[in-house]
Every structure is written in structure tokens, then in C-alpha cells.
Amino acid sequence: MNKILLIIKREYLTRVRKRTFIIGTILFPVLYLLLIFGTGYIAGKNKQDLNVGIIDKSGYFTEQLVANANRGDTANNLTLIRISEEVFKTQYDSLGYNGYVVIPENADWKKGLDSLVLNTNKTYGIGATVPVENKLNKLWSEIKNDSLGIDAAKKEILSKSNINLKTSNAKNQDADAGAATVIGYVCGFLMYLILLLYGSQVMMGVTEEKTSRIAEVVVSSVKPFQLMLGKIIGIGMVALTQFLIWIACIFLIYNLGKFSDGGAMGNAVGMVQRVFTSVHIFVVVGCFIFYLLAGFFFYSSLYAAIGSAINEDMREAQSLSFPITMLIIFSIALMTPAISNPSSPIAVWSSIIPFSSPIVMMARVPFGVPNTVPWWQLGLSMALLIAGFIFTTWFAGRIYRIGILMYGKKPSWKEMIKWAFRKQ
Amino acid sequence: MNILEVHNLKKYFATQKAVDDISLQIPKGCIFGLLGPNGAGKTTLIRMITGIFYPDAGEIILKGKKFDPENDAKYIGYMPEERGLYKKMKIGEQALYLAQLKGLSRSDAMYKIKDWFRRFEMESWWNKKVEDLSKGMGQKLQFVITVLHEPDLIILDEPFSGLDPVNSNLIKDEIYRLAKNGATIIFSTHRMEQVEEICDKIVLVNKGKKILDGSVHSVKQDFKENLFGIQLEKVPDVINSSSFEAIKTNKQELIVKIKEGHNPNDVLGYFIKEGVNIVSFKEILPSMSDIFIRLVEGTPSARQFQEIDA
Numbered sequence: 001m002n003k004i005l006l007i008i009k010r011e012y013l014t015r016v017r018k019r020t021f022i023i024g025t026i027l028f029p030v031l032y033l034l035l036i037f038g039t040g041y042i043a044g045k046n047k048q049d050l051n052v053g054i055i056d057k058s059g060y061f062t063e064q065l066v067a068n069a070n071r072g073d074t075a076n077n078l079t080l081i082r083i084s085e086e087v088f089k090t091q092y093d094s095l096g097y098n099g100y101v102v103i104p105e106n107a108d109w110k111k112g113l114d115s116l117v118l119n120t121n122k123t124y125g126i127g128a129t130v131p132v133e134n135k136l137n138k139l140w141s142e143i144k145n146d147s148l149g150i151d152a153a154k155k156e157i158l159s160k161s162n163i164n165l166k167t168s169n170a171k172n173q174d175a176d177a178g179a180a181t182v183i184g185y186v187c188g189f190l191m192y193l194i195l196l197l198y199g200s201q202v203m204m205g206v207t208e209e210k211t212s213r214i215a216e217v218v219v220s221s222v223k224p225f226q227l228m229l230g231k232i233i234g235i236g237m238v239a240l241t242q243f244l245i246w247i248a249c250i251f252l253i254y255n256l257g258k259f260s261d262g263g264a265m266g267n268a269v270g271m272v273q274r275v276f277t278s279v280h281i282f283v284v285v286g287c288f289i290f291y292l293l294a295g296f297f298f299y300s301s302l303y304a305a306i307g308s309a310i311n312e313d314m315r316e317a318q319s320l321s322f323p324i325t326m327l328i329i330f331s332i333a334l335m336t337p338a339i340s341n342p343s344s345p346i347a348v349w350s351s352i353i354p355f356s357s358p359i360v361m362m363a364r365v366p367f368g369v370p371n372t373v374p375w376w377q378l379g380l381s382m383a384l385l386i387a388g389f390i391f392t393t394w395f396a397g398r399i400y401r402i403g404i405l406m407y408g409k410k411p412s413w414k415e416m417i418k419w420a421f422r423k424q
Numbered sequence: 425m426n427i428l429e430v431h432n433l434k435k436y437f438a439t440q441k442a443v444d445d446i447s448l449q450i451p452k453g454c455i456f457g458l459l460g461p462n463g464a465g466k467t468t469l470i471r472m473i474t475g476i477f478y479p480d481a482g483e484i485i486l487k488g489k490k491f492d493p494e495n496d497a498k499y500i501g502y503m504p505e506e507r508g509l510y511k512k513m514k515i516g517e518q519a520l521y522l523a524q525l526k527g528l529s530r531s532d533a534m535y536k537i538k539d540w541f542r543r544f545e546m547e548s549w550w551n552k553k554v555e556d557l558s559k560g561m562g563q564k565l566q567f568v569i570t571v572l573h574e575p576d577l578i579i580l581d582e583p584f585s586g587l588d589p590v591n592s593n594l595i596k597d598e599i600y601r602l603a604k605n606g607a608t609i610i611f612s613t614h615r616m617e618q619v620e621e622i623c624d625k626i627v628l629v630n631k632g633k634k635i636l637d638g639s640v641h642s643v644k645q646d647f648k649e650n651l652f653g654i655q656l657e658k659v660p661d662v663i664n665s666s667s668f669e670a671i672k673t674n675k676q677e678l679i680v681k682i683k684e685g686h687n688p689n690d691v692l693g694y695f696i697k698e699g700v701n702i703v704s705f706k707e708i709l710p711s712m713s714d715i716f717i718r719l720v721e722g723t724p725s726a727r728q729f730q731e732i733d734a
Contacts, residue, residue, distance in 0.1 A: 006524050014513065213508025217569075220474040220502040221525040223494070405476065 003222045004230045011205070011234025016241060025242050029249070050076040050128050052118065053092055053100035055085050058107035060143045069139050075131040078139075093121060101136070109147045113140060181339055183366035187288060188335040190243075191359045194292060195299050195328055198239045202300040203317060205231055206307030206400070215404045224401040228304050229393070236296045243292060247285060280369065287365045290382060295358025297389040299324065305396035308403030309411050316410045323413070331356035335363045342367045352381045354388030395420050425488070427452040427577055427608045428473065433482035435468050442468040444632035445482070450610065450625070452576075455603050457623035457640075458612040459712075461720050465632040466612050467505070470579055473610075474502045487576065498527040501575035505582045505612075507566045509554045516550035519569055526573040533572070540568045544594070559586045567595055571602060578602060579610045584618065596622065616713035626712075630720050644709040647718070650682040652691060655703040665694045679708065 015021055054061055066080050081088050081100065092100055099120035107113055116136065118129060145155060206228070209215045218227055302324050310316040334356050338347035342364045351361035351373070361381050364373050398420040403411070411419070428450040435443040443465045450456045460466050471477040473484060475493025484491035486499060510518055516537065523533035541547050544564060554562060563586055571578055580599075584592050599622065603609055611623060619626060620640060628636035636643060652668075655677045663670050663678075667690035672679040680691055688705070695702055710718075 003525055006521065010521055209510075212511055213504065213506040214510055215508065216476065216504045216506070217502070217508050217522065218525065219476050220500065221497045221522070221527075405471070 004226050004233075007222070007227060007230025008234040008237065011231050012237050015201075015235065015238045021238065021242070025245055028242075029246060049074075050098045050124065050132055051079070051096060052076060052132055053079050053081045053088060053097045054103065055081050055088065055100055056103045057105040058103045060107065060109065061103065061139070065139060065142055069135055069142070073131070073135050073138075076128075076135065078132075078135060089119075098122070098124070109140075109144050180366040180368070183284065184339045184342075184363040185335075187284065187366065188332065188339070188359050188363035191288070191291060191295065191362050192328060192332045192335075194239050194243070195295055195358065196325070198235055198296060199299045199303040199324075199328075200321070202232055202235050203303040203307035203321060205235065206304050206404070207310055207312075207317065210308060210404050211312050219404065224404055225397045227404075228301070228308075228397055228400045232297060232300050232304060232393075235300065236293055239292065239296060240289065243289070283369050284366055287369075287378070288362060291358040291362050291385070294382070294385045294389055298354060298358070298385065298392050299328065301389065301393040301396035305399040305403065305416065308400040309406075309416055311407065311410065313410075320410070320413070327355045328359070331359040334360050339363050342372050348377060352377060352384060354385045357381045357385050398422075425452050426450060426485075427487060428610075429485040430469075430473070431483050431485070433469065433472060433484065434480045435465075435472060435477060436480055441632045443472065443479075446629065446632070446634045447482075448627050448634065448637060450577075450608055452608055453603055453606055454624050455599065455609045455611060455622055457619045457626035458610055458629070459614075459616075459619060459626055459716060460629040461614075464629045466629060467581070469629065470502070470581065470610070470612060473577075474500055474579060498573060499576045501526075501570040501573065501578045503566055503570040503578075503580045503583060505585075507562055509562065509566065509569075511555040512553055514550070515546075515552050515554060515557075515565060518554065519565075519572065522569050523572050526575075528573050536572055536574075537568075540572060544568060560588060560591055563587055564591060564595070567598070571598070571607075575607065577608050577610065579612070581612045582614075583611070584613075584615065616711065616716055620712045628716065628719060635719055636715075640712070643715065644712075647710045647715045648707070649710065651708040652680050652682065652688060652705065653708050654678050654680060654691065654695070654705050656695065657701040657703060660698060660700055665690070667691065667694065676703070 054066065061080055063080055066078050070077055079097070085102075088095070088100065099118050101116045101118055103113070103116070118132065150158070209218070209227075209231075215224075215227070222230075303321065306317065306320045306324070310320060331350070334346065334350040337344065338350060338360045341347060347360065347364060350356040351364050361373070361378070365378075367373065369375070369378060399416045402419045402422075403416070426449045428448075430446060430448050433443055433446050434441075446465075446469060458466055458469070468477065472479045473491075475491065475497065486496055513521075519537045520530070520533050523537065524530060528536070538547075541549065546564065546568070549557075549561075549565070554565070557565065563583075567580075567583060570580070583595060583599075587595065599609055599611075611619070613619060623640055625639050626636070626643060627634055638646070651671065657676070659673055659676060659678055666683070667686035668680045668682045670678055671681050682688065682691060688707075692702065692705060
């Protein structure tokens with residue numbers, strides 16, 4: 001037991017003391033935020049404002065109407081074309097237009113315009129074309145309104161008739177589906193990243209011990225299983241440390257926020273505060289720590305088994321770890337439907353079955369315990385995950401014991417499973 | 425008293441009988457040579473003795489008690505043939521860590537490391553990393569780490585490979601010193617001249633079986649071919665004796681083989697009677713290398729794979 005502690009200590013300290021850990025801990029949240037805001041910014045920047053010409057053969061469109069529409073919505077620009085159609089069609093590019101639509105002669109406001117074709121000489125994404133469609137629809141409604149004789153006052157009444165649907169959970173007045181969705185996504189993705197990154201760290205650590213032949217020296221002092229367990233726990237503690245540092249930072253900002261007001265900082269803090277009060281933060285953090293550790297043990301012991309089976313070649317690692325990595329990626333794929341409907345059978349069962357439960361359950365928990373996630377589901381999921389990681393650790397230990405001293409050809413999964421069930 | 429006894433040890437792998445019914449005794453304080461061609465099963469045998477592998481059958485008795493890998497690790501120091509250390513870890517910390525894994529307390533380990541480092545002139549290495557060391561330096565470090573916890577049984581697999589003569593001698597002297605202080609050393613090697621020089625007892629294994637066991641002296645006696653070298657002032661042209669035959673003639677030296685039922689006196693008597701002046705006379709014993717080659721000759725140089733029904 002004492003020896004396992006020594007191994008854990010070494011694994012933990014060598015990693016935490018590394019400069020990459022410190023930089024990673026600070027940089028990760030910054031990069032994560034940059035990624036979220038950056039993609040939003042780039043998407044906004046990238047949206048193309050189209051300049052579209054309208055060739056109106058029906059006579060419904062007037063300069064007045066088009067100008068009004070352009071004033072109300074500046075995302076793109078519509079222009080009524082008065083010059084010869086043939087000339088425009090051949091020259092619109094050089095005249096500064098991105099494309100044009102032709103309103104057919106037989107258009108009738110009573111029947112409606114089923115479809116128009118936006119003629120362009122480049123392909124534009126829906127981010128650019130949908131606003132054009134919306135604006136044309138709006139224009140067409142105006143034309144219909146005018147033809148029906150609906151005046152400004154009536155229009156006002158019509159536009160007010162929209163119903164805005166909000167949800168309210170009778171059992172849990174605090175529940176805020178919006179905040180829960182955001183937290184669910186953040187938790188699920190964070191879990192996914194931690195499992196994948198730290199899992200592969202375990203794998204590389206084991207392979208390093210094997211190829212540098214230190215394993216043989218160490219296993220003459222301790223059991224191979226102790227060496228494996230020490231490594232897994234040590235690296236698990238590193239992951240936990242990193243997570244706790246982040247949580248501590250959030251709490252720090254939260255508490256600082258109480259004393260500051262206004263400004264961008266105050267807005268951000270306010271948002272965090274709203275999120276904190278809308279979900280039970282202690283339940284979420286507690287569950288996250290449990291699923292982080294249990295899920296990590298579940299996956300990293302399998303990664304350790306793979307690490308012990310391979311030699312120097314990293315390609316071997318990739319091909320052997322593929323099924324494990326697929327399980328994690330599959331879990332993240334299950335997360336999206338689970339968040340959009342956290343009580344659906346697929347969400348419930350994938351949050352109970354051990355391999356996907358760390359990610360999917362963490363995506364569901366922010367929606368509320370025990371209302372969205374009943375206690376029995378959480379309990380069953382936790383119990384099964386504990387049973388799961390005991391099994392994978394046992395299974396991996398048996399492979400590891402043989403693999404760590406086996407050099408030469410890379411074994412297949414079939415052979416590794418045979419190792420696991422062979423007698424001592 | 426035997427520090428280590430191995431009884432009918434067996435270890436079968438899927439395609440090989442790596443160790444097939446080997447028994448041996450190693451007396452305390454002995455420098456013991458474990459010899460054998462590549463793939464004979466030496467490493468597997470050692471791995472069972474160090475507790476890395478469980479034997480399929482047989483038992484290991486260490487210090488008069490059944491070997492318990494968990495608690496007996498501190499009595500054993502093992503230096504594998506393929507040297508292994510954490511490349512990125514500082515040398516001092518690494519030695520401290522590995523010594524603590526053997527069961528030494530931190531302060532005890534620290535004291536011993538300082539002592540060894542001083543003796544081997546390695547004090548300046550403490551904050552260096554293993555990747556900064558040359559191969560020979562790494563070897564020295566590995567040796568120190570192996571013997572640091574003062575084990576009763578030290579197992580060295582090819583300890584001199586990659587060492588220059590100066591460092592080789594340094595380690596050799598340490599081996600003698602450790603043996604004198606009561607440690608037992610198992611020495612696995614292919615270098616037969618070192619075996620002759622260092623070992624008291626040897627065991628030769630081939631194809632997983634023990635084929636020779638005894639002291640270096642008695643083994644040589646067992647394998648002697650009654651060859652003698654006799655230096656004469658002038659080698660006579662014709663030698664005709666019923667007690668021996670001449671095998672080879674150099675300028676002044678004659679190699680003779682004494683026939684069954686005769687002894688060296690008959691040889692000397694013959695030349696004295698012939699009136700030839702004898703300069704020197706000595707027995708020619710086979711070298712360990714000759715014995716080794718003779719015993720394993722005819723074995724395929726690589727072991728063949730076979731199906732095992734275990």
C-alpha cells in the first residue's frame with residue numbers, strides 16, 4: 001500500500017511540476033472561451049451581404065417599397081432594375097450585383113409567389129441567402145397588405161398577435177432550460193476532453209515505462225498491478241487538480257463580482273451568478289467530480305492496457321486505442337439528443353450504461369436533480385459506473401501484467417482478451 | 425547455508441517451454457554464474473526468482489523460507505539486461521524513488537545514495553537527467569540503484585556490457601566487495617572469460633533445462649581431456665609411448681593426451697628415460713568457453729517454436 005502511495009506521488013508530482021501543466025491550466029479556459037467567442041465572431045464577420053437586383057415583370061414592386069425594406073433590414077441590399085433585362089443579365093457582375101431574381105409576369109398577389117430563383121455566378125451559403133429570402137417575403141407581404149387595403153394601424157394589430165412560448169417546470173421553479181443547456185454542453189465537453197486527454201496520457205506513460213525498460217526494474221519491487229494503479233490514480237489526481245483550480249477561479253470571480261458592479265466584467269459576473277442560482281451548483285460540481293474520477297478510471301485502465309501492449313510505434317497505439325476512442329466519441333454524439341430532450345429514453349439509458357454515462361449524465365444533471373434526473377437513475381448510473389471501472393481495471397491489470405514485459409509483435413485485441421482470461 | 429534454492433521450477437509459454445524443470449542451490453556469499461546461449465531461458469528463470477513471473481510449477485526458497493515476492497523484494501537487487509530508467513527524471517530523485525520502492529525509508533535511502541555517489545564519483549550527477557548520461561554512465565547508475573538497498577541476493581544480467589575497462593574494474597571490485605560482505609551474486613552472461621575470472625559456481629542452461637552444475641574448478645576437472653603441455657629442450661622426431669600420444673607439436677612444446685590408466689609421471693618418465701631435458705610441464709584444462717561450446721553445440725542457434733500442451 002505504501003508503495004502505491006510512492007508511485008502515485010511520483011506520477012502526480014512529475015506532472016504537476018511540469019511547465020506544460022501550469023500553462024495548460026491557465027491557457028485552456030482562455031482558449032476555450034476564445035474558441036466559443038472566436039467562432040461566433042468569425043461567423044458574423046464572414047456573413048456576406050448580398051446585393052441583389054430585382055427584375056420585376058409583374059409591376060408589383062415599387063422603388064418606394066424596396067427602399068422601405070432596405071431601410072428596415074440592412075443585411076443585404078435589394079435594387080429594382082430599370083435597365084434592359086438582357087443587358088443586366090450579362091453585366092450584373094460588373095455592375096456590382098451578386099445576383100438577381102426575376103419576378104414573372106404572371107405573378108398574382110392572391111395566389112402568391114411559390115418560388116423564385118436567385119441567379120448568381122457563385123455559390124452562397126444559407127447564411128447569406130436566407131436573409132434575402134426573408135426580405136423578399138416581407139416585401140411580398142407588404143404588397144399583399146397593400147392590395148388587401150390593410151393600413152398601418154391594422155398592421156400593428158397583426159404583428160402583435162405572435163405568441164412567445166416559455167417553459168415553466170411546476171416542480172422546480174428555478175429550472176432555467178437555457179442555462180441548463182449551456183452548462184450541460186460545457187460539462188459534457190469538458191468531461192469528453194478530460195477523458196480523452198488524460199486517458200492518452202496514461203497510455204503514453206505506460207508505453208514510456210515499457211520502452212525505456214524501467215518497468216522491469218520497478219516490477220521487481222512492486223506488483224505490476226500496483227504500478228498500473230499508481231499511475232492511473234496519480235494522473236487522475238492531476239486531472240482533478242486541474243478541474244478544482246478552474247472551479248476555484250470561477251468561485252473567485254463570483255465572489256469578486258459581488259463587490260464590483262457595471263462594465264463588461266460585471267455583466268459576465270452577473271451571467272455566472274444567474275447560472276449559479278438557476279442550477280444547483282453543488283450538485284453539478286459534486287457529480288462532475290464523481291463522474292470525472294469514475295469515468296477516468298473506467299477509460300484510463302483500458303488505455304493503460306493498450307499502452308502496455310504496444311511498443312515504440314505510436315501508430316500501433318492509434319489502431320489499438322481506436323475502439324476505446326470511438327466509445328468516447330460515440331458518447332459525445334449521444335450527448336446532443338440528450339440535451340435537447342433530457343428525459344427521452346435514449347438520454348436516460350445512455351446516462352445509465354457505464355461507457356457513455358460520464359458524458360451523458362453530466363449533460364443531464366444541470367437540468368435538475370431529482371426532477372429531470374430522478375435519484376434512482378443517478379444512483380443506478382453511479383453504481384454501474386463503479387462496477388464498470390472495477391471490471392475494466394481488473395481486466396486491464398491482467399493484460400498489463402503480461403504486456404508490460406512482452407516485446408516484439410503488437411498483439412491484437414483478441415490476443416489481449418485471451419491474456420486477460422488466462423490463468424496466472 | 426543456501427540463500428536461494430530452486431526446486432523443479434517450470435514456466436511454459438504458449439509456444440515454448442521457457443524453463444523446464446530446473447533445480448539449483450546457491451550458497452550464501454557465492455558468486456554464481458548463470459550461463460546459457462541466447463533464448464535458453466535464463467531471463468525467464470531470473471524473472472521468476474525476482475518475482476516478476478509466477479512459476480507454473482516448482483518452488484523458490486529464499487533465505488530458508490518460501491519466496492514471497494511482495495515482502496521479499498527488499499532482499500533482492502535486480503539489474504536487467506536491458507537497462508531501464510526514467511529518462512526525464514532527475515538522477516538523485518530517481519535513485520531515491522527506486523530505493524524507497526524497495527522499502528527503504530527516505531532518510532535511509534538518502535544517506536546510502538550519498539555514500540554510493542561519493543564512492544563512484546557521481547556527486548555532480550544529482551540534478552542531471554538520465555538522458556544526459558552516456559551509455560557507460562547510465563550503466564554505472566543502474567548498478568548503484570541495483571545494490572543501493574544492500575540486498576542479500578544481487579542478480580546482474582550482463583553487468584559489463586558497454587563499460588570501458590576502468591569502469592568495468594570498478595564494478596568488478598564492487599562485486600567482490602559485496603560478496604565479501606556476505607551478499608550473494610547471480611551473474612548472467614555470455615562472456616566466458618569473465619565467468620572464469622569471477623564466478624565460484626556455475627549452472628549452464630540450454631533449451632530450458634539445466635545441463636551443467638558445479639564449481640568452476642570441478643567443471644573444468646570433469647571436462648578435462650587429460651591434455652598436458654610439455655616444453656622440451658628439443659622435441660624428439662619420433663615419440664613412441666604406450667602411455668600417451670602427441671596431439672600437437674610446436675617448436676619446443678608438445679601437447680600430449682595421456683591414455684586411460686596412465687598418469688603424468690609416465691609422460692615425464694618417458695622423456696627422462698629418452699634423455700630429453702624437460703623445461704616445463706603443465707596440465708591443460710579446457711576453458712569455460714570450450715566447455716560451453718561443446719555442450720551447446722548442435723543446438724540450433726535459435727530456439728524453435730513448438731506447441732505446448734500445458
